[in-house]
Structure formats: C-alpha cells, structure tokens
Amino acid sequence: MLSPAIDVATGPGWLENPYQPHLARIVRIYRMVPDNWVFTLRFLDEEIGRNFRQQPGTFVMLSIPGAGEAPISISSSPTRPGTLELCVRRVGRVTDALYRLQSNDLVGVRGPYGNGFPVEVMHGNDLLLVAGGLGMAPLRSLLWYALDRREHFGQVTLMYGAKNPASMLFREELVSLVDRTDINCLLTVDSDPGGTWKNHVGLLPKLFDRARIDPRTTYAAVCGPPIVYKFVLERLLPLGFSKDRILMSLERRMKCGVGKCGHCSIGYKYTCLHGPIFTYWDAINLPEMV
Amino acid sequence: MKILKLPKEQLDFFASVLQQFGEVHAPVRTRAGYSFRALERWSEACLDYDRTVLPPKKYFLPPRETMLTYRRPDGYVAGSEGLNQKLVLFGVHACDIFALNLLDKVFAEGVFPDPYYRTRRRNVAVIGIDCEPDEHCFCPSMRADFVERGFDLFFYDIGDHYLVMVGTALGDDMVLATGPLFTPVADADIVEYKRRSALKKTKYQLEVDLRDLPEIFELEYGSEIWEELGRTCLACGNCSTSCPTCYCYDVQDQVELGSTEGPRVRTADTCLYSQHAAVAGGENFRHSQASRIKFYYYHKQRGFVMEHGRPGCVGCGRCIVHCPVGIHVVDVINRLRGVRDAVASH
Ligand SMILES: Cc1cc2nc3c(=O)[nH]c(=O)nc-3n(C[C@H](O)[C@H](O)[C@H](O)COP(=O)(O)OP(=O)(O)OC[C@H]3O[C@@H](n4cnc5c(N)ncnc54)[C@H](O)[C@@H]3O)c2cc1C
Ligand code: SF4
Ligand code: SF4
Ligand code: FES
Numbered sequence: 001m002l003s004p005a006i007d008v009a010t011g012p013g014w015l016e017n018p019y020q021p022h023l024a025r026i027v028r029i030y031r032m033v034p035d036n037w038v039f040t041l042r043f044l045d046e047e048i049g050r051n052f053r054q055q056p057g058t059f060v061m062l063s064i065p066g067a068g069e070a071p072i073s074i075s076s077s078p079t080r081p082g083t084l085e086l087c088v089r090r091v092g093r094v095t096d097a098l099y100r101l102q103s104n105d106l107v108g109v110r111g112p113y114g115n116g117f118p119v120e121v122m123h124g125n126d127l128l129l130v131a132g133g134l135g136m137a138p139l140r141s142l143l144w145y146a147l148d149r150r151e152h153f154g155q156v157t158l159m160y161g162a163k164n165p166a167s168m169l170f171r172e173e174l175v176s177l178v179d180r181t182d183i184n185c186l187l188t189v190d191s192d193p194g195g196t197w198k199n200h201v202g203l204l205p206k207l208f209d210r211a212r213i214d215p216r217t218t219y220a221a222v223c224g225p226p227i228v229y230k231f232v233l234e235r236l237l238p239l240g241f242s243k244d245r246i247l248m249s250l251e252r253r254m255k256c257g258v259g260k261c262g263h264c265s266i267g268y269k270y271t272c273l274h275g276p277i278f279t280y281w282d283a284i285n286l287p288e289m290v
Numbered sequence: 291m292k293i294l295k296l297p298k299e300q301l302d303f304f305a306s307v308l309q310q311f312g313e314v315h316a317p318v319r320t321r322a323g324y325s326f327r328a329l330e331r332w333s334e335a336c337l338d339y340d341r342t343v344l345p346p347k348k349y350f351l352p353p354r355e356t357m358l359t360y361r362r363p364d365g366y367v368a369g370s371e372g373l374n375q376k377l378v379l380f381g382v383h384a385c386d387i388f389a390l391n392l393l394d395k396v397f398a399e400g401v402f403p404d405p406y407y408r409t410r411r412r413n414v415a416v417i418g419i420d421c422e423p424d425e426h427c428f429c430p431s432m433r434a435d436f437v438e439r440g441f442d443l444f445f446y447d448i449g450d451h452y453l454v455m456v457g458t459a460l461g462d463d464m465v466l467a468t469g470p471l472f473t474p475v476a477d478a479d480i481v482e483y484k485r486r487s488a489l490k491k492t493k494y495q496l497e498v499d500l501r502d503l504p505e506i507f508e509l510e511y512g513s514e515i516w517e518e519l520g521r522t523c524l525a526c527g528n529c530s531t532s533c534p535t536c537y538c539y540d541v542q543d544q545v546e547l548g549s550t551e552g553p554r555v556r557t558a559d560t561c562l563y564s565q566h567a568a569v570a571g572g573e574n575f576r577h578s579q580a581s582r583i584k585f586y587y588y589h590k591q592r593g594f595v596m597e598h599g600r601p602g603c604v605g606c607g608r609c610i611v612h613c614p615v616g617i618h619v620v621d622v623i624n625r626l627r628g629v630r631d632a633v634a635s636h
Contacts, residue, residue, distance in 0.1 A: 016403070016405065017368050017405050018402040018403075018404070018405075019357050019358065019368070019404075019554075020358070020366060020368055021358075021365070021366045022365075023365040023366075063360075063366065065360050065550040065551070066360070066543060066545040066549065066550030066551070066552065067543060067550075068541070068542065068543040068554075069541065069543075069554075106365070108360075108365065108366055252575065253566070253568060253575075255539065255540060255541045255556075256539075256541070258401070258402035259396070259400065259401070259402060260396060260397065260402070260404060260537070260539070261538060261539050261540070261541065261556075261559070262537065262538030262539070262559070262561060262566075262589075263538065263540075263559075263566060265561075265585070265589065265593070266575070267588070267593065268588065268589065268592055268593025268594075268596045268597065269593075273401070
C-alpha cells in the first residue's frame with residue numbers, strides 16, 4: 001500500500017534509480033602527490049555528462065568494480081564541463097582499487113550529491129577560501145568557479161597551508177596564481193626541507209596577517225582537518241564574521257549519498273543531503289558537529 | 291471512507307479469496323515469538339498476537355538485498371529478488387502501519403525516492419487489525435495508535451463481527467471479490483466500536499509526554515543518563531533491528547576471488563554498532579557506546595521531529611521487550627524529563 005500521492009510511477013522505476021552508477025572512463029591520471037592523485041573522468045554516455053549539474057562543493061559516489069563505493073568531492077569547476085576531476089587520497093579498499101586502475105579503465109559514478117556552496121547567495125561578495133592539507137580538494141571547484149566567473153565576486157583571497165611543498169595539492173597550478181592580480185593567492189608550508197619554496201613558510205593562520213578581509217562583505221569557505229577549523233575560527237571570529245558567512249565542508253562516513261543509509265548523520269542532519277557544506281552557525285547548533 | 295462489517299465466521303473464506311491478490315502472510319506463533327510468515331493454511335494465522343519479533347518492515351527493506359550487479363560489459367545492472375512478488379500482509383497492527391508511513395517519508399518521498407522500496411510497497415497489500423495493548427505498549431503517547439492511511443483494509447473487532455475500514459481501491463476490490471459477504475454497519479455497530487475504543491484507551495500502562503521533548507533532549511544533551519546507558523548497553527542492536535522505524539543500512543560489494551564482477555548488497559545496520567560513524571584515518575565521530583545510544587535516542591526523538599515533524603517512534607514496545615539488559619525507552623524519556631515514577635509496572 002502506498003498513498004496515491006506517491007504512487008505515480010509506472011513500471012519498476014529503474015530509470016530514476018538513484019543508486020545506479022553510470023560508467024565513466026578514466027581519461028587521465030595525474031600522479032600529483034604520492035597517495036593523492038587526480039583522476040579525470042568522462043561519462044561514456046554523453047547525455048549523462050551533459051545533464052550532470054554540479055555546484056562547487058558537491059560530491060559524487062564513486063564505484064570501483066569489485067571494491068565498492070566511496071564519496072569523493074568534485075575538484076573541478078562546473079564552469080569547465082565535459083569531464084570531472086577527482087582528487088583522491090589512497091586510504092582503503094575503494095581508493096586502493098582505484099589506484100590500481102589505468103587510463104581508459106571504467107569506473108562508476110553517480111551524483112552529484114550534497115548542497116554545495118550557495119554560490120548564488122555568495123555572488124556580489126568578497127570570497128575568502130581557507131584550506132589546510134587535503135581540504136584543498138573540495139575548495140578547488142569553488143576557486144575555479146570564482147576565477148571563471150570573476151565578475152560575480154569582489155576581492156578573492158585564497159589561503160592554503162600544507163606540511164611541505166611536496167605534499168601541497170595542485171601546487172603548480174596554485175603557484176601560477178600567485179602573480180595574478182585578480183586573486184590574492186597566499187600559499188604557506190609548515191616547513192621547507194628542500195629550501196626551494198618561494199612562498200610563505202609558517203602555519204596557516206599566520207596568512208591572515210597578509211590579507212585585508214572585510215567581514216561584512218566576505219564569505220569565508222573553510223576546509224581542512226579539525227585543527228584547521230579551530231585555528232581559522234580563532235582568526236575569523238575576532239574580525240567580526242557573522243556565523244552564517246563562514247562555510248565549512250564536512251566529511252562523514254557515507255554509504256548512500258541520498259539520505260537513506262543513516263551513516264552520515266551529524267546530530268539531526270544528514271551530511272549527504274543537508275551538507276556537506278554547513279555554516280558555522282549550523283555547526284555550533286548541531287551536537288557532534290566538529 | 292467506506293466502512294463495512296464482516297461476520298467473524300466468514301474470515302477464513304475471506305482469507306481464501308485474498309489469495310488471488312497475492313501470497314497471504316500473517317503472524318504465526320513460532321518458538322521465538324510471533325512472526326509474519328507465508329501461511330500454509332489459514333488456521334496457522336494468529337490474529338490475537340501481541341507483537342511480532344520483527345516488524346513488517348522486513349517486507350519493504352529486506353535485512354539483506356541485492357541492489358545492483360556489476361557485469362562486464364554492461365556495467366552496474368539494477369535488480370533485486372522478489373521485487374515483483376505480490377503479497378498480502380494480513381493482521382498488521384496500527385503502530386506498525388504507522389511506522390511504514392514514516393518509512394515512506396524517508397524511502398518513498400523526498401528528493402531521491404528508493405525504487406526498490408517503492409516497488410515493494412506497491413506490491414504488498416496491507417490489511418490492518420486492531421489489537422489489545424500490553425504492558426509494553428505506548429502508541430497513544432506517540433500518536434500512533436490509529437492510522438488514517440497506509441492500509442488497504444483495517445479490521446476492528448466488534449464482537450461477532452469485524453468492522454472494516456476500506457482504505458484503498460485495492461481494498462475495495464478485495465471486498466467486492468467476496469460477493470455479498472461484507473454488509474453496511476448498523477448504528478449498534480458504531481456504538482460497540484466506540485465503546486471498545488474508549489475501553490482500550492484505559493488499558494495502556496505506559497505514558498510519555500511528547501510536548502517539548504526535543505527541547506528537553508537539547509537541554510539534557512550532557513546528562514549523566516547517557517554515560518550510564520553507555521555502560522549498560524551491550525551494543526547488541528536488538529532494539530534497532532526489531533524497531534519498525536529504524537532503517538539504517540550498510541552496503542558491500544561481494545565479489546568472487548580474482549574477479550571484479552558481483553552483486554552490491556545492502557544489509558540492515560544500526561547506529562548502536564561501534565563502526566557506524568567510523569571514517570578514514572581511524573577517526574570515529576561516535577567513539578563511545580554512550581555517544582551511540584544517545585544518538586539512537588536523539589535521532590528518533592529529536593532529529594526525526596526536525597525533519598518530519600514527529601518522533602521516529604511509534605510506541606510498539608519491541609525495544610523494551612528485546613533489550614537483554616532492560617534498557618527501557620519510556621523510562622529513559624521520563625527520567626530525562628525528571629518524571630521518575632511514570633513507569634507504573636516494570
Ligand atoms: C562529502 C565527502 C567528500 C569527500 N571528498 C573526498 C575527496 O575529494 N578526496 C578523497 O580522497 N576523499 C574524500 N572523502 C573521503 C573518502 O570518502 C574516504 O576516504 C573513502 O570513503 C575511503 O574509502 P576506502 O574504501 O578507500 O577506504 P576504507 O576501506 O573504507 O578505509 C579508509 C580508512 O578508514 C578506516 N576505516 C574504514 N572503515 C572503517 C571502519 N568501519 N572502522 C574503522 N576504520 C575504518 C580504515 O582503517 C582506513 O584507514 C570525502 C568524504 C565525504 C563524506
Ligand atoms: S523505539 Fe522502541 S517503541 Fe519506539 S518504535 Fe522503535 S521499537 Fe517501537
Ligand atoms: S537492545 Fe539494549 S543492550 Fe542491545 S543495543 Fe539496544 S539498548 Fe543496547
Ligand atoms: S550517506 Fe547515506 S544517509 Fe547520508
């Protein structure tokens with residue numbers, strides 16, 4: 001028995017099966033940093049590729065045949081359609097299996113999922129992107145979105161901190177932004193063992209001394225390990241940032257991506273549906289958030 | 291709503307007619323307790339049961355279900371066993387039907403309806419039956435002692451007849467398939483229905499007050515009660531496995547050695563297990579049993595209210611009956627509220 005309002009589908013409804021992965025081909029593997037590679041994917045079915053509407057900050061469920069499924073942020077910007085770039089850290093069963101694949105091999109992709117950054121709301125404002133370590137992966141889509149739609153934003157600032165130059169994600173690409181005038185690109189490393197690093201050395205929060213941020217006109221997007229949130233908030237809040245102008249991308253265990261399996265819950269929200277982008281206001285109001 | 295009555299002695303005839311609508315399943319007494327099963331003969335059906343061990347959610351979210359199979363060169367092919375089998379569940383209690391209506395909110399409605407669940411929901415007819423509360427029931431507190439929808443037919447005992455509410459066109463077809471067995475209700479039947487309904491209301495022994503319960507949960511987030519429950523709870527998962535509204539699942543790809551082909555299977559899971567919120571790098575967002583049992587209660591009594599406007603609990607009492615260490619949901623809620631002697635009898 002199903003109430004009539006719901007019972008509209010005829011046939012088994014497989015056409016709209018949200019669990020159906022679509023086959024995509026690996027067209028490029030960029031061995032960026034050991035255990036942090038970038039995989040460029042293209043859907044076999046062009047129609048699916050064309051209709052794939054991601055927002056910066058959304059993610060896909062990536063299936064590797066024989067291994068399983070894992071949520072992975074989309075690192076490429078919707079302003080550059082056609083392929084999807086996933087920056088994947090090798091940590092376990094699914095990601096190991098992905099690292100064993102080669103160009104031209106097939107994977108499964110479904111999505112995009114999650115709320116993404118509220119880019120329409122952010123239009124017309126300054127942007128401050130703060131990433132620590134692997135946090136650059138989900139922020140990169142927003143970064144390129146802003147650079148490609150530059151007219152929609154005021155001042156754009158990126159602060160990114162990594163342990164050392166060798167572990168910096170997208171290093172070459174980001175270093176090439178340092179001299180651009182349409183973005184204040186601040187890159188720092190905790191230490192520079194090779195002694196060849198031309199940018200900043202020091203902890204991420206120190207970069208705040210290098211930027212002029214107006215909290216009334218800025219949206220801050222923060223992503224990184226828990227320690228990054230702690231130290232970045234200690235800088236943002238005294239500046240007078242309103243709690244809903246601070247956006248954070250959170251990770252939880254996920255088994256479905258579509259609000260069913262229950263694994264991604266934080267307090268009373270599902271990260272896959274209500275997140276993964278949460279405002280700081282959400283964060284302090286959800287038990288077990290950070 | 292169309293309301294009719296059926297003489298009790300005609301029930302087995304009606305049941306035989308039901309077979310044309312699908313395989314008839316009803317509660318059967320087993321060594322482990324009552325269980326919904328396919329009937330071999332109608333006499334096996336036990337309609338005056340208290341509660342089944344597993345709720346009828348097993349028909350809609352099977353404890354183990356194949357979702358897709360990976361095969362070269364087709365990729366992931368969707369499909370699941372028994373999806374299109376027509377069943378008739380006879381004798382489902384109001385609280386369990388209410389719970390299915392709640393599962394609909396998660397699996398049939400919203401942005402990503404689940405086609406497996408929806409298909410099973412379309413193929414399984416539900417015939418409800420009135421019940422006698424026992425010392426573990428508190429469905430009125432959860433406002434789940436009656437259902438307005440979610441059944442094809444609903445049977446109320448009014449003495450030598452059943453008063454039958456016809457909920458859907460399919461239910462109507464079932465009625466019509468029996469010829470003139472069902473007849474209109476008389477004034478005396480309505481009086482008897484109301485008398486029994488009023489009497490039933492007096493029989494409940496447990497009560498919780500839902501008013502501002504989400505706020506109480508917020509206020510008591512740091513309560514010592516959670517630590518105490520965490521020390522007692524064995525993480526066996528019985529309370530969740532047997533709960534008609536719990537729906538968490540896990541997903542695994544099963545492959546044969548040396549191959550990448552095979553099924554993707556989902557299995558029932560529970561937030562009381564230690565790995566439920568574990569993520570990469572050994573981090574676990576709910577690292578203690580106290581945090582897990584707290585989450586179990588929060589999701590039902592706080593989160594579900596935020597999301598769907600009411601608690602994710604129907605007061606069926608299964609978690610009370612099946613907890614090996616006597617953790618008692620009504621007791622937990624009332625202690626949080628500061629009402630200590632509300633549980634009269636346990
Ligand atoms: C919204 C979102 C976006 C994400 N974006 C990215 C991204 O862009 N790039 C990226 O690399 N990752 C991303 N992740 C994380 C990624 O999903 C996980 O690293 C991935 O699921 C790991 O899958 P796996 O099968 O390879 O690892 P698993 O085999 O699941 O294991 C990973 C690690 O977790 C531990 N682990 C796994 N299961 C358990 C368990 N049950 N108990 C205890 N420990 C366990 C293992 O010990 C292992 O170290 C994202 C996650 C989310 C939720
Ligand atoms: S929480 Fe307990 S009483 Fe409530 S619906 Fe679940 S099993 Fe029944
Ligand atoms: S049934 Fe009792 S012991 Fe088992 S998980 Fe639930 S609360 Fe814990
Ligand atoms: S990942 Fe399954 S509910 Fe969010």
